[in-house]
Amino acid sequence: MKGPSILIIPTLLVGVFAGCAGEDDRRMEEKQQEREQELISLQEEFQEKAAELEQEEGGEEGESGTQYALADTAEEIRSGIELTISYDSTREVFSGTITNTTDEIVRMVRVEVHLSNGVELGPTPTVDLAAGESSELELDAGSQTFTTFGAHVEFGSGEHGSGHSEEEGEHRP
Numbered sequence: 001m002k003g004p005s006i007l008i009i010p011t012l013l014v015g016v017f018a019g020c021a022g023e024d025d026r027r028m029e030e031k032q033q034e035r036e037q038e039l040i041s042l043q044e045e046f047q048e049k050a051a052e053l054e055q056e057e058g059g060e061e062g063e064s065g066t067q068y069a070l071a072d073t074a075e076e077i078r079s080g081i082e083l084t085i086s087y088d089s090t091r092e093v094f095s096g097t098i099t100n101t102t103d104e105i106v107r108m109v110r111v112e113v114h115l116s117n118g119v120e121l122g123p124t125p126t127v128d129l130a131a132g133e134s135s136e137l138e139l140d141a142g143s144q145t146f147t148t149f150g151a152h153v154e155f156g157s158g159e160h161g162s163g164h165s166e167e168e169g170e171h172r173p
Contacts, residue, residue: 067116067148074151077101081109081129081153087141094121094139098153100129110154113139115146123154 068074073086074096085096094113100106110123121139129135 065150067150069148070146074149076152078153079106079155081106081155083111083151083153085111085113085137085151087149092141092143094141094149094151095137096151097134097136098127098129099134100131103131105130106155108156109135111137111139112152112154113141114150114152115141115144116148117144117146119144119146126157 066074066076070087070089073084076083080100080102082099082101083096084099085094087094096111098109098111100109105128107128108126109129110126112120112122112124114120121141124137124139127135
């Protein structure tokens with residue numbers, strides 16, 4: 001009678017261990033799903049915070065949100081590029097300069113002006129600026145009616161540095 005009972009014990013042990021292994025796999029799967037859910041929640045929270053910050057800072061990335069009166073000269077620095085721009089009401093144009101204040105080349109720099117009437121002028125043609133180099137710029141406002149303006153520097157090949165081609169990135173009134 002010893003023979004049959006010896007066979008039953010190993011078979012039972014294999015079944016018990018298989019059940020434990022299955023339980024461990026299920027727990028690991030549940031933990032993995034919990035981690036994935038936490039990651040999704042963190043990503044959603046990050047996107048919400050980024051959207052809030054973008055709105056607080058005036059809209060597009062890199063915009064200060066500062067509005068200038070027509071007689072003011074806008075002066076802003078972003079990523080080492082200094083922008084100085086003002087409105088010439090006689091000629092109905094914005095003119096100014098961008099200057100690279102860094103020690104390295106800054107590539108694909110351009111400028112946009114946002115008018116209080118919702119019209120966006122630009123961007124200017126894209127330029128590469130060597131260390132310390134300046135470039136003149138001009139944007140035609142035409143016969144637009146507005147009371148304030150904002151201006152900002154952008155980088156990259158497309159609108160807002162999105163990587164689109166120059167033609168896709170350009171938008172004019």
